[in-house]
Amino acid sequence: MLVAIELLFSPYKVAFLVFWFYLCMYLLQRFELSSLISARLKPWTNVLMLFAAPFVLFLFFTHEVFKKVEQTGVSIVDAFITTFGHAIKTIKYIKLGGARGNASIILLDPSGRSIHEIYGGKSNDDYAKQTVAVAERLIGDAVEMLASDILINPAENFDYDVRFRVDGVLSPYKKIDSFLCGAVVNSIKAISGMDIAEKRRPQDGAFVAKTPDGSVSFRVASAGILHGEKLSIRILNQNLAPQTLSEIGMDERTCQIVRDILSKDSGMILFCGPTGSGKSTSLYAMLREIDFYTRNVITIEDPVEYVLTGASQIEVNSKADITFAKSLRSILRQDPDVIMVGEIRDEETASIALKASQTGHMVLATLHSSSNSAALVRLLDLHISPLLMASGLNLIISQRLVRKLCNECKSEASLSDAQINALRQKNIDPGNIYAPVGCSKCGGTGYKGRIGVFDIMVIDDEVKRKISESKITVASSVKDDEQMKNNLHKQAMKLVIAGVTSLEEIKRIS
Numbered sequence: 480m481l482v483a484i485e486l487l488f489s490p491y492k493v494a495f496l497v498f499w500f501y502l503c504m505y506l507l508q509r510f511e512l513s514s515l516i517s518a519r520l521k522p523w524t525n526v527l528m529l530f531a532a533p534f535v536l537f538l539f540f541t542h543e544v545f546k547k548v549e550q551t552g553v554s555i556v557d558a559f560i561t562t563f564g565h566a567i568k569t570i571k572y573i574k575l576g577g578a579r580g581n582a583s584i585i586l587l588d589p590s591g592r593s594i595h596e597i598y599g600g601k602s603n604d605d606y607a608k609q610t611v612a613v614a615e616r617l618i619g620d621a622v623e624m625l626a627s628d629i630l631i632n633p634a635e636n637f638d639y640d641v642r643f644r645v646d647g648v649l650s651p652y653k654k655i656d657s658f659l660c661g662a663v664v665n666s667i668k669a670i671s672g673m674d675i676a677e678k679r680r681p682q683d684g685a686f687v688a689k690t691p692d693g694s695v696s697f698r699v700a701s702a703g704i705l706h707g708e709k710l711s712i713r714i715l716n717q718n719l720a721p722q723t724l725s726e727i728g729m730d731e732r733t734c735q736i737v738r739d740i741l742s743k744d745s746g747m748i749l750f751c752g753p754t755g756s757g758k759s760t761s762l763y764a765m766l767r768e769i770d771f772y773t774r775n776v777i778t779i780e781d782p783v784e785y786v787l788t789g790a791s792q793i794e795v796n797s798k799a800d801i802t803f804a805k806s807l808r809s810i811l812r813q814d815p816d817v818i819m820v821g822e823i824r825d826e827e828t829a830s831i832a833l834k835a836s837q838t839g840h841m842v843l844a845t846l847h848s849s850s851n852s853a854a855l856v857r858l859l860d861l862h863i864s865p866l867l868m869a870s871g872l873n874l875i876i877s878q879r880l881v882r883k884l885c886n887e888c889k890s891e892a893s894l895s896d897a898q899i900n901a902l903r904q905k906n907i908d909p910g911n912i913y914a915p916v917g918c919s920k921c922g923g924t925g926y927k928g929r930i931g932v933f934d935i936m937v938i939d940d941e942v943k944r945k946i947s948e949s950k951i952t953v954a955s956s957v958k959d960d961e962q963m964k965n966n967l968h969k970q971a972m973k974l975v976i977a978g979v980t981s982l983e984e985i986k987r988i989s
């Protein structure tokens with residue numbers, strides 16, 4: 480006869496209870512920072528989660544789905560899919576950034592104190608540690624992806640949009656819940672020497688990151704906007720060595736013209752283009768052609784992007800009243816051979832720079848203008864006399880940048896019959912035209928790196944005569960604009976035929 484022993488808890492029940500406990504703990508930990516649950520309700524939901532995590536999540540999930548249906552009028556299925564996708568992203572994000580930072584990067588303030596010391600180290604506060612880890616991961620990813628800017632913007636629904644600018648194009652990086660992102664913004668402000676309590680007034684600051692490849696500097700600007708505070712971070716990566724003239728995309732003929740002018744004792748080369756057209760990269764490429772040991776090179780920049788060994792670099796700082804014009808005036812007393820002026824913005828700078836170019840100095844500068852002849856009109860606007868312009872200037876170069884196709888994943892473009900016929904008429908083999916695809920090497924964009932297209936205007940005797948006879952007017956500059964667009968388009972088309980860039984990409988410059 481079997482004697483049944485009645486256990487108070489069967490082994491199955493015990494196993495189930497243990498499993499339930501760990502599941503609740505796991506979900507609690509995973510969703511502690513989730514944007515699925517609002518910050519106001521978090522203390523209550525945490526207690527509830529401890530006992531009944533799967534039920535609580537199910538309730539919130541259902542609530543979220545029905546809220547979406549009510550607000551946007553989408554079907555329940557669609558609402559379910561988007562909410563589910565959002566929850567998965569949140570879990571992935573917490574797994575990625577929340578658990579650990581980027582161990583290979585160390586964030587330091589300008590005096591060399593680390594972010595752990597300033598923001599997270601003193602207390603044993605796990606939340607501060609997690610914030611620092613997310614900040615490190617964010618900065619580390621941006622440096623790794625060769626981004627030039629990081630933009631952190633408060634968005635609707637109490638989220639923050641984090642975006643990276645890579646090769647001149649802004650793309651989303653992550654959405655971070657406002658509770659966590661607010662803390663990340665504060666930690667970055669703290670190491671940039673900014674006032675954390677001040678959230679409305681615009682502020683600026685700087686910090687440095689040490690990576691295995693060297694150091695990277697960051698310029699930070701904050702401003703109060705509609706839904707909170709936004710942060711823009713400019714990345715100045717010292718490790719990306721300035722390129723040569725041919726690497727930036729100049730053809731052999733243009734390179735030779737530039738070299739001939741640079742070898743002279745005096746004169747001026749002016750680079751034109753809109754913001755982000757690679758003007759400063761071109762200035763650095765020209766400086767690389769100069770021997771710093773035999774010629775005294777002084778640069779005035781805002782900000783200094785690369786450290787040039789052998790050159791004296793001055794950074795403009797309007798707060799400390801160090802302007803382009805003031806710096807230029809003072810360095811002329813230091814007997815420079817070559818002067819690089821980051822940007823001509825005002826009458827005084829333009830006039831000193833042009834006068835210097837006539838008195839034994841080689842001046843390299845940039846000017847914000849749409850074309851070469853528009854640059855001349857702009858100088859006239861800055862009250863520069865046509866005679867001074869004609870005698871000082873040697874060369875004006877307009878430039879635009881196009882993204883290069885990623886060599887790992889580009890594929891033959893599928894073209895319409897009309898496009899194929901048009902290409903055949905121009906004797907171009909349509910098989911040489913490539914289109915972007917996207918792979919892990921290029922972050923899924925299909926493009927990697929950029930290359931310049933240039934339109935040059937050599938100020939020879941003929942042009943000098945035109946300028947000094949005041950034949951450059953707004954009307955003639957508009958006509959020349961068309962000519963320039965044609966020139967740039969022709970050059971860009973050469974890059975398409977060479978398989979360097981795509982047809983869609985060159986539409987951006989024409």
Ligand SMILES: [Zn+2]
Binds near residue numbers: 885889916917918923
């Ligand atoms: Zn690729």
